[in-house]
Amino acid sequence: MKPIQVGLLGIGTVGSGTFAVLKRNQEEIRRRAGRGIEITMVADLNVERAREIVGEGTQVVADARAVIANPDIDIVIELIGGYGIAKALVLEAIAAGKHVVTANKALLAVHGTEIFAAAREKGVMVAFEAAVAGGIPIIKALREGLTANQVQWLAGIINGTTNFILSEMRDKGLDFAVVLKEAQRLGYAEADPTFDIEGVDAAHKATLMSALAFGIPVQFDKAHVEGITQLSATDIRYAEQLGYRIKLLGIAKRRDDANEGKGGIELRVHPTLVPSKRLIANVEGAMNAVMVQGDAVGTTLYYGKGAGSEPTASAVIADLVDITRLHTADPDHRVPHLAFQPDELHATPILPIDAVRTAFYLRLRVADQKGVLAAITRILAEADISIDALLQRESAEGENQTDVIILTHDTVEGDMRAAIARMQALPTVLAPIVSLRKEELA
């Protein structure tokens, strides 16, 4: 049988990795797929550089539409990124009857509903293993490996840049801004790191996973997104003393008790205290890991490189093999794009952040005088927020103020915010209260 012919749109880091791995392991991949898989055409604005990467025997063009128009191309890989031209090209490839493989989480988290509907209409597959957690086959685990389960929650370190920064902050006791510069110098953070450090990239990925886990449409606009730019070395240190590490987690959680008993989904990205003894707390540097809790399987965890040329290429090629194997299957019986059949998605709402339930870490800078703790704990008690642990430092010599650290039990965020506002108004609370969410992940 003649090889599956693949057209590649955009040959940057991941594209050149995909080209290289597909070539290096072509024999191994053919032995698995039962058919050769070849990138026969590449489109990139930088034709010269593209030609250098692919060498002879692969057609290089500047115009992506020439790839889509090529009737010999079976699968189009989109590695351009972003919402603009990438969206147009993906839709055009689908319209031309091509299967599509993409690593574009931003595109799918925002425009997934439209794109998957178009693909369904044309009977083609849009595969996106590379969009979440690089080479870790987490999309496959959620979509196929855990189909027996009601997923209860998932929580992931799904942005390598921020995990690298947090690991360095903890290891070296440095503040965010210092470590960010270092990460940029080492290539772990981009020149404009906004999407990473503000949590947007993680939220794109969490959005995709929430859809796969719970059978809901992608709803990036409903995600609560916080990054790590406000995090201080002080809180990382206190957390450590209390047996916790701070990780930027993307979390999606089923809440059957919420929304007046009609249920809801929590979808949120924020720095999170996690018990140090959990495996996920020990995922360091640019590595990724995703925990998935299912009602039958219990806790599972998936770990690996979340970015980089060849790890991401590993996921892109796994999708190519899947399509090569499965495109003969009756389209109605293929694995659905979002794990659930498209007419079986539910409208379970994403809960507003005020309705989220978590435990909290609070740091209050207080005057070192009688009655301070009583006032604080009274406010928490009145808000029905129970305290799990409390740590009061002795004042440093010559100072008459100190830190009070409080860990709470699970509480509704809105109640916590109201209580924080009341505590903040106390004359003995001398600085803005720091609050971080805490998850036991048990």
Add this chain to the structure above:
Amino acid sequence: MKPIQVGLLGIGTVGSGTFAVLKRNQEEIRRRAGRGIEITMVADLNVERAREIVGEGTQVVADARAVIANPDIDIVIELIGGYGIAKALVLEAIAAGKHVVTANKALLAVHGTEIFAAAREKGVMVAFEAAVAGGIPIIKALREGLTANQVQWLAGIINGTTNFILSEMRDKGLDFAVVLKEAQRLGYAEADPTFDIEGVDAAHKATLMSALAFGIPVQFDKAHVEGITQLSATDIRYAEQLGYRIKLLGIAKRRDDANEGKGGIELRVHPTLVPSKRLIANVEGAMNAVMVQGDAVGTTLYYGKGAGSEPTASAVIADLVDITRLHTADPDHRVPHLAFQPDELHATPILPIDAVRTAFYLRLRVADQKGVLAAITRILAEADISIDALLQRESAEGENQTDVIILTHDTVEGDMRAAIARMQALPTVLAPIVSLRKEELA
């Protein structure tokens, strides 16, 4: 469309879990699979108990062959276990044109070649996610998630009983026999624990994973198998002091340098020193985890419950959903049973244990006198075995003997065995030398 009808052979722990989860999550599973999946017939010798478990509406019979003969049954789940009747029934189900789902690692590790050939002949699938590492979708990761990669090695904690025992031995400083009794009392070890504690169960699973990873036939008879019965609390303690934990690992490794350059596969199960800082070293109790190293993806790890009623049911049901989705696919383009196309399996040999390359931990009980260390280190130097670390304890008061602990760099096992024999012959070596393999898993 009418539901897929499933017949269940053997309704013990995993079978009743499968029945319960399929019922509890039927709506969720139907939304994913696009079709209902129902166990409509159960065969178990204990008809009474089976009827109690399944209630009304499911036919219960004593004769498994009645299930296979039922033309309405699409998929047969084999949960009887063992090589005997289970083998006959699986082959009969295949011959009757049924797809088969099984958790029977022993059967597939030993008779897989025959069973998969029969299935191919009849155009049916034999799915076995539940055979390795319970609910962790590791078969799917190896077979579909990592298809881009040359797998370089895999290493797994794939037997919960032994991991529970090792965790307890380390935590409490107790010896094997004591902890085994405790594990039996708690239900973590069976009344006859031989298959678990002697490493046989782990070797069955490692055999299956080696086939999936490297494109070779299942060859359980070539696996090197050691259990944990000889392990002492002393060595666990010394390992800990040196920054290692001892885990029973199933290891499969590609060795392109071996077999006079023609390549070979290491396939072995044995207690192994692993650096304490690796995630896998921190997998405690009855949990399982598998590391897979691919040339593109780098290191990945998969973690979860490796046994138990519902975790294993999670894997069984994932297979049912896969079959439900994919049975319309052209059989030539389905995912092959052993990840590689059946006519593309290679005859790469499993290496004999003497040709395996690992580092070693040695403990020698020696006379506390001059020249002892010199004699030992000379033997190692002459065998070209280099020392990574050496720890000599002071003699206890009033004793004139002590322990010498040596960590070596990687060496060929045959050379190590010869050197150990020479050291053992030294008059100053007072007790049998303890040797354990050590893997950095980096």
